[in-house]
Amino acid sequence: MKVAVVGKGGSGKTTTSAVLARTLARRGHDTLALDCDSNPNLGISLGLGEEATERLVSVRDAVDAGQEQHAVSADDLVQRFGVDAPDGVRLAVVTAIQNPKPGCPCCGISPEQLLGELARPGRTVVADFEAGLSTVLRLDGRPVDVVVVVVEPTAKSLEVGRRAAEVVQGGGLGRVVITANRVRDDQDVARVRAAFPGLDPVLVPDEPAIVAAERAGEAPLDAAADSPGVRALVGMAESLTG
Amino acid sequence: MRVAFVGKGGAGKSSLAGTFARVLAGTGQRVLALDSDPMPGMAFALGVDQTDAGLPDEAVEAYDDGGRRRYRLRAGLTGTGAVEQYAVHGPDGVRFLQLGKARGPRWDNTRQHFGFQGVLDDLPGDGWSIVGDLPGGTRQPFLTWGRYAQTFLVVVEPYPASLLTGRRLARLAAASHAPRVLALANKVREPGDAEHVSKRTGLDVVGTVPFDPVLADADRLGRAVLDADPDGPTATAVRSLVEAVQDREAVQDREAVQDREEPS
Numbered sequence: 001m002k003v004a005v006v007g008k009g010g011s012g013k014t015t016t017s018a019v020l021a022r023t024l025a026r027r028g029h030d031t032l033a034l035d036c037d038s039n040p041n042l043g044i045s046l047g048l049g050e051e052a053t054e055r056l057v058s059v060r061d062a063v064d065a066g067q068e069q070h071a072v073s074a075d076d077l078v079q080r081f082g083v084d085a086p087d088g089v090r091l092a093v094v095t096a097i098q099n100p101k102p103g104c105p106c107c108g109i110s111p112e113q114l115l116g117e118l119a120r121p122g123r124t125v126v127a128d129f130e131a132g133l134s135t136v137l138r139l140d141g142r143p144v145d146v147v148v149v150v151v152e153p154t155a156k157s158l159e160v161g162r163r164a165a166e167v168v169q170g171g172g173l174g175r176v177v178i179t180a181n182r183v184r185d186d187q188d189v190a191r192v193r194a195a196f197p198g199l200d201p202v203l204v205p206d207e208p209a210i211v212a213a214e215r216a217g218e219a220p221l222d223a224a225a226d227s228p229g230v231r232a233l234v235g236m237a238e239s240l241t242g
Numbered sequence: 243m244r245v246a247f248v249g250k251g252g253a254g255k256s257s258l259a260g261t262f263a264r265v266l267a268g269t270g271q272r273v274l275a276l277d278s279d280p281m282p283g284m285a286f287a288l289g290v291d292q293t294d295a296g297l298p299d300e301a302v303e304a305y306d307d308g309g310r311r312r313y314r315l316r317a318g319l320t321g322t323g324a325v326e327q328y329a330v331h332g333p334d335g336v337r338f339l340q341l342g343k344a345r346g347p348r349w350d351n352t353r354q355h356f357g358f359q360g361v362l363d364d365l366p367g368d369g370w371s372i373v374g375d376l377p378g379g380t381r382q383p384f385l386t387w388g389r390y391a392q393t394f395l396v397v398v399e400p401y402p403a404s405l406l407t408g409r410r411l412a413r414l415a416a417a418s419h420a421p422r423v424l425a426l427a428n429k430v431r432e433p434g435d436a437e438h439v440s441k442r443t444g445l446d447v448v449g450t451v452p453f454d455p456v457l458a459d460a461d462r463l464g465r466a467v468l469d470a471d472p473d474g475p476t477a478t479a480v481r482s483l484v485e486a487v488q489d490r491e492a493v494q495d496r497e498a499v500q501d502r503e504e505p506s
Contacts, residue, residue, distance in 0.1 A: 008281060009378035010252010014403070039250060039379040039410065041403040050402050098382065131251040131378050132281055155464025156256070159282050159293070191462065217402035 047219030251378030260287025296342025321364025
């Protein structure tokens with residue numbers, strides 16, 4: 001299964017990706033999490049801590065600076081730029097670099113292309129994409145199974161989410177699952193539903209426990225597993241497995 | 243004054259940049275607000291209705307460059323002319339220009355992209371202040387989209403992912419020989435948060451904006467916080483910030499004059 005997670009910056013993509021990847025792994029999926037953001041923080045949300053997250057980034061930076069060998073294949077990339085995260089998730093940082101070698105399996109192809117290369121029977125790949133819409137546009141011609149569009153109930157975030165959903169549906173790029181974070185009240189619910197008619201958005205309540213986990217640099221699944229917010233994200237993840 | 247706001251997605255760049263532009267315009271400056279993020283953003287914070295008004299197609303022409311199709315501002319149109327002709331009139335006299343926004347499947351912004359770059363290459367000079375809202379993240383903001391800025395304000399929230407982004411930006415700024423780079427601590431809830439931001443990013447903190455529930459509500463409604471709560475905590479903090487940045491620029495100008503008078 002190939003899952004792409006997209007949305008506006010700050011809407012909770014990375015938190016959502018982390019809970020999603022670990023929940024699927026707990027349900028027995030061989031799960032690979034790809035951090036495709038040029039500003040990679042998925043390690044923190046998975047529960048690896050800040051230091052291990054920065055260490056992965058620095059290996060990638062070293063390749064960019066010509067101080068490290070490039071990976072020779074997509075699998076080598078997962079090995080070299082990856083680390084084992086909680087619940088058996090493998091995390092790899094595949095951020096675009098500034099000096100790519102054209103065609104190189106570790107930096108010369110887009111993260112969207114890489115998501116396709118790394119998919120195989122029996123493996124689930126969850127890609128936490130860069131914020132914005134360009135990444136969704138690059139999925140054109142490379143459909144995935146599910147595109148999780150992450151939004152919060154602000155005017156800006158809903159607008160970005162609406163455009164992302166339009167692109168995915170218009171291009172037949174995958175099943176759209178809207179995940180709305182930080183939902184506080186009935187007005188928020190109404191705003192989210194109005195932006196995505198017919199799409200039955202997953203509503204995640206505004207969750208102080210997730211805010212607290214983020215401030216502490218901990219994984220929400222470790223720090224606040226029983227909170228309604230995390231439970232809603234876990235429910236969304238479980239719904240993908242049918 | 244030429245400032246650009248950078249930082250992690252969701253840190254509050256657009257809200258603060260839009261408010262900053264209006265507050266600065268309110269002091270009598272001519273202000274151009276520039277939104278180079280292909281996501282709707284700064285328009286909401288400015289209180290401008292046209293969230294999608296990029297340069298019109300007529301402002302940009304295609305030309306052939308050794309078999310490759312490229313784009314530039316149409317012949318005779320300067321960057322300043324493009325601003326005068328096409329920048330939207332916003333509240334408090336702010337002029338507003340944005341990169342055209344992403345729309346629909348197979349959307350292509352090449353034309354917009356080069357047109358906007360053409361404006362950045364030739365921004366209005368004397369008498370204008372420029373306030374930019376840059377795309378989130380760490381993708382080369384100092385050499386490309388923000389190359390006009392004399393001061394970069396890195397918007398940082400006091401939690402690890404945002405602090406890490408701030409630190410990465412500080413490192414990139416040093417490597418890119420960016421001019422003045424200062425931190426702005428946003429959504430501050432506890433005493434010591436600003437100091438924490440300074441310690442963890444290695445940047446000088448030029449301003450502190452408290453967590454503001456009114457801003458959260460305004461964001462939900464797509465309203466400018468300056469209209470929703472003109473004397474609230476965000477507006478007050480941004481007024482102090484404008485003064486603080488002006489003070490820094492004045493100090494630097496004085497030092498530049500002294501350097502010229504007393505060559506070492």
